[in-house]
Amino acid sequence: MLGVEYMYFAGPFLNRMHFICLDALSNFPYVVEMGSTTSETTIKALQTIFAIEGLPETLVSDNGSQFSSSVFAEFCHELGIVHIKTAPFHPASNGEAERMVRTFKTAIQKQISEGVNERDALLTFLTSYRSTPNVTGKSPSELLHGRPMCSLLSQLKPMSKPDIKTVSAKFHPEQQVFIRNYARGPKWITGVVQTKIGRKMYQVKTSKGTVRRHQNQMRGVLSSKEFDAGQRLIDNTRTTSPQLEVDNRPSTSVPPQSILKPIELRRSTRPSKPTVRFQSTETLRNRRR
Structure with a gap:
């Protein structure tokens, strides 16, 4: 389950809006490309994230119309989520999300300038950011999920696997x-x-x-x-x-x-009864005569 989740809309950037969610404890980011920024589309994006990570205890956002609507308030109320809105005209109150937006834009623009398409640039950024250790010595993925994230870099030095109870083989080679x-x-x-x-x-x-x-x-x-x-x-x-x-x-x-x-075929020893066929009433009367 997530603790405190920061939310922010970045854009327009590359001709579209990007919805950024950041876990306060681990700095694990989610970036969702948005066609619109209404309350309904924002709720759908959050539902996708919650289906993967679980419900957070608190959501922190600015005072955007999509976060201030009654629809969004009802959504948080039904899920038992505390929604905190920052002070008006004070972006520093949501500083974690602001810094994440700057890091996101800088990394994507750098990769695009090197000839990488937008989709691959976004995936590369998320993979690198989630798997890179921060000041705690652990990566955001390890802090949130409790285990290191497997990446191309970790493949060069395989991670130690926990001891698993071995099962004795029932058969052996050449048997x-x-x-x-x-x-x-x-x-x-x-x-x-x-x-x-x-x-x-x-x-x-x-x-x-x-x-x-x-x-x-x-x-x-x-x-x-x-x-x-x-x-x-x-x-x-x-x-x-x-x-x-x-x-x-x-x-x-x-x-x-x-x-x-x-197979030994088994024959029934019970005597068979004659078949009783259906006969009309008129036929029975004729036979009795």
Whole structure:
């Protein structure tokens, strides 16, 4: 959640108005290009920011008509936001926003003079300003969000990652496994684990190529003999094509004969009753005669 948020309209600058919001604690800026400066458009811009950062406790602005309207006052009242307006004809009361406007205009004009288009210049400015440490030794992004911002400069020296509880691998490279087959053919095929992808994903090499499977779609093999026996059993299904059922038990070590087993058809022993068909009343009377 934001604490105190400074608001200011910069412009006309580059033939348009720019709505600037600045967090008082972290100096984290938001810049929104505006087609108009009415209360309604200002509220929509603030709603976009609030959807990302949350509601602030206080909003500080000048005495512009868009901030002094009853519509804006009702907007702040409904959200429980305290709106403070600075003293008339005293821009220094909103000095944080004033300084941000000067910094914004200077940086954008410098980049445009170097041949950068307006959109890229704005994105470069926001990225640089948000990720540059200030007098506190931390960047605005780190002060507001609690973690350093990843940028092109930080990629040269990767940030230390927090210790994450490691999950023991269920399968290891070069291990022979059965994997679930979703193409034509048997439902389970043999393969060899190549590498682990992520926490529970594996890359497996099969006779049909290299595939990715979740560990829940894999079954371990006890030995190479079992692997060969399972492969022969799968190959036989391609020629005989019996009706098969897959045993989906969660065990990682399942013998081949339990992976594929014939379905035993179950016949009902209940006596069947004769079918009672619909007959009209006239037909029944004729039969009784």
